[in-house]
Amino acid sequence: MLKQKIGIFGATGIVGREILKVLFDKKFPIESLSLYASEKSTGKKIKTPLGEIIIQDANRANYSKLNIAFFAIGGEWPKKNSKKAISAGCIVIDNSSTFRYDKNVPLIIPEINPNEIKNSLLIANPNCTTAIAAIPLWQIYKNFGLKKIIISTYQAASGAGAQGMKELKIETKKFLKGEKTANKIFQHPLAFNLIPHIDAFQKNGYTKEEMKVVWETKKIFNDENIKISCSCVRVPIVRAHSENILVETKKEIGVLKIKNIFKNTDGIEVRDDIENCVYPMPITASRKYDIEVGRIRNSLIFGKNGLEFFVCGDQILKGAALNAVQIAELVVNKE
């Protein structure tokens, strides 16, 4: 693989920092590494295996010095800056939702639709909840067909960034001391509470976070006919997302058969030994690349044409940084 000139934008944020770690952990071929963040972080240093690197102003990046830019900055930023990058011939892997629903931009999960990248210089990274569910769902889709997907989520504080994780811990300490809890990052105090509200409400009563799973799964699977619903709930967990998933399949789906398929799927760790209390959980799934899948059983609603199961995955890894680096690996391998 050719060595690459890499830029990480949003390098001080939680996703940016994890992209840095994953690049070295996966021995990504790096020729040069540049780190960018907002103006206020400019000049600060970040330790890396290549030595300390000085953070540069993301708004003043010279994209002609880069091959691959990881964008981990939200808001209006990606729209403005992707154009500069692309016109300099730099490939952008964007972690925001900005381009995910643009039919000209490929939305990629490397285990599912790697060939959709084609020659695009701009590639979108999916939402965390989508990425975690899609890995096992794709195996069901390919082997048994999918009519309906019904998801209820249990989402960690990390989805709201490092500030969200910090707020959860600080407010939990206050709660345990009997002090009044507060909230800045979340809509309500999250300590020993849960909040059925992530991202903005849409006209249909679902939130944008919920609709992201619907829109993105259909786009990644390239199938508009699957009926999908998702209900997203923030829970007082630090960094792994869990999801209860119920599906109706086109063909009969055997529990043993799908378990064997999952066991042989890259990116999945089957944790399903109920007699020994082994099933997916945030404490085991955190900081792990694989998605944990367990509690696999035929459905009481859809019978042999249905499956119910539980998944758990690191929101910052497969839900963000890992998938982004996997996309970069695909790009490099094509060259």
Place this chain on the structure above:
Amino acid sequence: MLKQKIGIFGATGIVGREILKVLFDKKFPIESLSLYASEKSTGKKIKTPLGEIIIQDANRANYSKLNIAFFAIGGEWPKKNSKKAISAGCIVIDNSSTFRYDKNVPLIIPEINPNEIKNSLLIANPNCTTAIAAIPLWQIYKNFGLKKIIISTYQAASGAGAQGMKELKIETKKFLKGEKTANKIFQHPLAFNLIPHIDAFQKNGYTKEEMKVVWETKKIFNDENIKISCSCVRVPIVRAHSENILVETKKEIGVLKIKNIFKNTDGIEVRDDIENCVYPMPITASRKYDIEVGRIRNSLIFGKNGLEFFVCGDQILKGAALNAVQIAELVVNKE
């Protein structure tokens, strides 16, 4: 209403203590109040609005001195002792799962099937998760019919009793100090974790807790034809259970119409003002008699013949003590 000679069995446990509170809070007509627990608590005193009451040995109770016995003791105890109570003419309201699936024992939620009590001296109190979901589901069932009910739960530590709540708080403190967490009451550490396993696994891959919701809802609604599935997850919350519920109805169900029905239903508080971030949450539902219902919307899966919503209810109140006292009120009003 005639004043009653009341006995609370399991008076030192969390449900027993709440039954005591609810009886006085609801001004239940009490002639005498006797408190019973295991031998090791015998002789201890509990403060009540009637003064301090000495705890007696539950195994040596004289049921002829009682009209109504609240049983809040698990295991084999209710089976042995209900016979003694009934043969002495004492009415038993049992909080365990022992008699719930016995077709000769009425399983009662007063808002739904009060007339099923008939002349039974033994009445079963439903599982907490069932009771909380059933209140809004019954309104949907009566007005629009129900084909399918799909539930995912977010269950509090209180479901494992006072020891469960204590373990959650102690282990959370340890986690925040960076110490290793442990577990005795739960199958795994619950601090900043969740556990998709409540009660014993059954042959079909569902847990007994999950099947309780299926069996009990069908019995209480007196309808074996509804398809029901439930997935139960323990979350690090102190005392209120939450449930995400998706239903397929027989008739078209309008969101405004069902909201109005819920608003006029005893036992429900509609919290559904998404623009102002008002929806059910454990911190608002705890210590409240009403079940909170919100996020009411038509379903992306079942369209206008489907509804998705979120409920939250105090596991110890409507999920146990409150429902038991409401059953006792029905009994007294019949006399």
